[in-house]
Amino acid sequence: MHRRRQIIGQKEWTARFLFVFLRSAPIDLPRSEAQRDYHLLIIDLMLYAIYFIYGLCVMFYFMMAWLFYRKDKELLSRLVTVLMLVIGMQCLKDLLFIKPIAELDETDWMIITSSDVIAIPLYAFTLIELCSPASLTRRTIIIHELLFIVPFVLFFITRDIIYYYAEILEALVYGLCYTIWAAFAIPRYHRELKRRFSYTENINLNWLRAIFLSFVLMLALWIADSLHAGYSFEILYMSSSLVLWMFIAYNMYKHESVLDELYDGMDTDPTPAADATETEMSEIGRRISLLFDKDQIFLNPNLKVSDIATAIGTNRTYVSEFFNKEEECSFYDYVNRARIEYACTLLDGSDANIMKIAELSGFNSSQSFIRVFSKLKGISPTRYRKDGCN
Structure with a gap:
């Protein structure tokens, strides 16, 4: 009996830790012992599922980083490599904190979550390089990253929750801005293709549109998960992101050689030519x-x-x-x-x-x-x- 109580106590602690990790409301455990055992069994299964999904994510993102690093030295491949490394490190960070070694309060978990914002501009950089090759500059990269790093640092130092919600709002506005930008950039890219290429295989914009919509969906899921998440939603978010990135990585890897040709084709001549007579x-x-x-x-x-x-x-x-x-x-x-x-x-x-x-x-x-x-x-x-x- 003592051993059974000890196990139930450990399960209760694990369950409560899991809910703290996922920022849910405190657990109201069922009073009957049978109901309690069943309830804790479900929570244990959720915990194992989260471990499993995070493990898959860590393996996949690091593997993609290695593949794109080995593929070529173009800017698009380097951007995807960095993005995969950052997302992989974020998953590894979360995977380590899932382990119930200490309970963290709400602010601590917000800090852990808010550190993920450094990846948001990388999505935009990838989209820019896809739609407008050679237009991304080092200055643009630095400025955009600072827009998200500064609020995170302020939140980390001051622990003022206003900076956390400012980050969420900034991510939303940032995503909406690039949604509008892409609505014009993709058709412009399409017109440029028809001016320079006689074929559409491997360069049609259907995959670019799918990638763009995938980025928007992942941003929306991340914002929702940051504001209010239950363990079921956490599993949904991580699983959806993993599946979306499988589709994205496949298309990027498959079409990159064509983007290399487009990169050269869209470069302007060193000396602008005068109008032909x-x-x-x-x-x-x-x-x-x-x-x-x-x-x-x-x-x-x-x-x-x-x-x-x-x-x-x-x-x-x-x-x-x-x-x-x-x-x-x-x-x-x-x-x-x-x-x-x-x-x-x-x-x-x-x-x-x-x-x-x-x-x-x-x-x-x-x-x-x-x-x-x-x-x-x-x-x-x-x-x-x-x-x-x-």
Whole structure:
């Protein structure tokens, strides 16, 4: 009996510690012994679940930091590496404090939670580098980090709870500002892609939108968890963050090589080019026509504006100006119109399947070929072949 009371006492202490850790209301333990045992069993299971999830998070974030560090030396990879290291250290910190070695009061737990704010600007930096490569500066990084470090330091020194809620409010406003910024930056990024690339595979903005929405969701979950959290909500927050980051890391790792090309493409020339004269523009148009009609350069599935500029011996600015002003369309639309016309000749004169025709026409996938063909011709390639060219 003495041993049983001792075990129940330990469980009560563990349960109360867990509720302190999660900033919940004090536990009103059931009075009957059976109800108490059942209640404490549930709490123990919650504690084990939290240990398990935090362990998974620590392993995953440190592993991602290692993978992105090894991948390349681009700024995006370095930002993700730092972000993964910071989040991993935060999870490790929380994992250590879960262990019931001492009870901490409300203010102490607020300090532990408020230290997580240093990761918030890193989310924004990653989004900036994705939507606007090469625009992030060291000065911007320092200023944005100081915006969150200063309130944390003041809260740590003064223990004035107003600084804690100021951090939460600042995180909310910061997130809303970048929500508005991204609403304009992503379409602008999309337009830049169509000016410089003839394909959308591995660079379409669906994954960027998903990443952006994921960042917003994680920020909202963190704010809610900081203001009022129960142990169930803590598990939900950590599990959701882990799943979201699995999706984010997969897409970033998969698409980074394309972002490297975009990084180079969006760099401005060292010396801004003057506007091309009418004669120069006419000559550029003649050379581009030769490339498309004679050399069939559009069959290159990874064709970019820089490839055209190199082939005709001019700069990207003049080439882009030719498509935008003379042809009144984007580089992407111009190239894919040529590809579709070539595909029509293959559909009329060969028995090759759709996948093969897509490949021969310069498309990276049959899905993109069918999508572009249907948009320009109004019918699918299969229907076109069945009905004939008329």
